[in-house]
Amino acid sequence: MTNRRSERLLNLLIMLLVQRRFVSKARIREILYPGQSEDAFERMFDRDKEELRSLGVPVEVGTLDSYFDDEVGYRIRMDEFALPEISLSADEAAVVGLAGKVWQHATLAEATTEALRKLAAAKVPVDVAALDIVEPHISVDEPAFDAFWQATQERRAVVFSYRRPGSEEPTTRHLQPWGVVRYSGRWYAVGLDTDRGAERVFRLSRIVGAARLVGQPGAYEIPEGTDIRGIATRLAPPPQAEVATVLLRAGTGHGLRRMAVSTVEGVPGPDGLTPWDRVQVLGNAGVLADEVLAQGADACVEAPESLRHEVRDRLTALVAGGAG
Structure with missing residues (x-):
């Protein structure tokens, strides 16, 4: 309902x-x-x-x-x-x-x-x-968004598995969500981490599997004066611009092309069937990952390796979320 x-x-x-x-x-x-x-x-x-x-x-x-x-x-x-x-x-x-x-x-x-x-x-x-x-301009969904959005509206706690940067194994976390916000090109859940008794932000793309709502609606109140974006700005990693090299199928990837600092047309592509362009773009890693993922099979990241991992991890999370 x-x-x-x-x-x-x-x-x-x-x-x-x-x-x-x-x-x-x-x-x-x-x-x-x-x-x-x-x-x-x-x-x-x-x-x-x-x-x-x-x-x-x-x-x-x-x-x-x-x-x-x-x-x-x-x-x-x-x-x-x-x-x-x-x-x-x-x-x-x-x-x-x-x-x-x-x-x-x-x-x-x-x-x-x-x-x-x-x-x-x-x-x-x-x-x-x-x-x-x-109408949406950011076409890449986070599977965990639904659960955290619903939990925020119903004031219900959420249990989820979270993989921190540099960690191979996810850990179980418990959060009373205060809101969901997009910062630095990524979605974050902001709320009270009941395991640590402190406010925390969790990047939705790092959530493994399905997030579960637990408890009854109205189980907690959001503190008066809470600034969701301010908390995300304070606790989440600051945005960093970087140069990335992306292969784009000819005639596609207009959002990335508007961010381009250089373009080389007619280069060999990953499929060997259609013309491709090599585009160097400057932007925040999260925004670049959004744009690349939005292109589907029409884009391929060559560098940096961190962006390749970001795209791979987001795709893995999407698959895991769908399977859950």
Whole structure:
């Protein structure tokens, strides 16, 4: 069954995105939070706004009437939310990637349909074309994303096997997830490591097999004022740009080609059947791995070895996740 809070967040995202003017708090309460008391509505609405903002959604506050500033409204400006297709920074990619992941996520398809139905029933004009900006731009999924996203929404603990850098054998870890965030081109789960009693970040691509939700919903609370992105920035390895050499099938890999510092056309390729180009690209390792994996059989990493291992490990994790 679709998680109610996930559905409500989608409702709020859609409602504020498709409106050209600010939407009053009273209107939002009437349509999206019916039957809630004033105090309950304020708590839920504040928490939902902050969760959208933590995902990188620019929820804007403004006055409904330029002559009277006593009533405020909310909206999401398309020109601020729609990020450029070219030269995405790591932070920009995080916004588009996570919004797109939520939008495309199969288990939330029912919530998306229900959100549009509710808004239409309430006679809220919905411009579906405005939703095109949240189509996913990061096409490589992490198998563990589903479990951690669901656990965050339901406040349930997660048990998983995790392979640390330089370690051959994974260890069992226990986490109360506070959120999932994309940083430095990689997905991280942020939360309380109950084995160590401290906040930790775990890179989803290093999770081996399936992550399991344990315990009852509502088992813990996220500490007030928690900054998911700030924790990831502080605890995760800092981004490092590097030069990589990638073979691309001719006519493919446009995202990587936009990052190119040099290109040699017509070189021998791994299949010996079609023309290939040797492209040197400069970028963060996680972003480069995303781009390479998105090309499937049309891309092959020649160097550095660390990027080859990154791509191999991500593919191994995908296979293991599918098997689990």
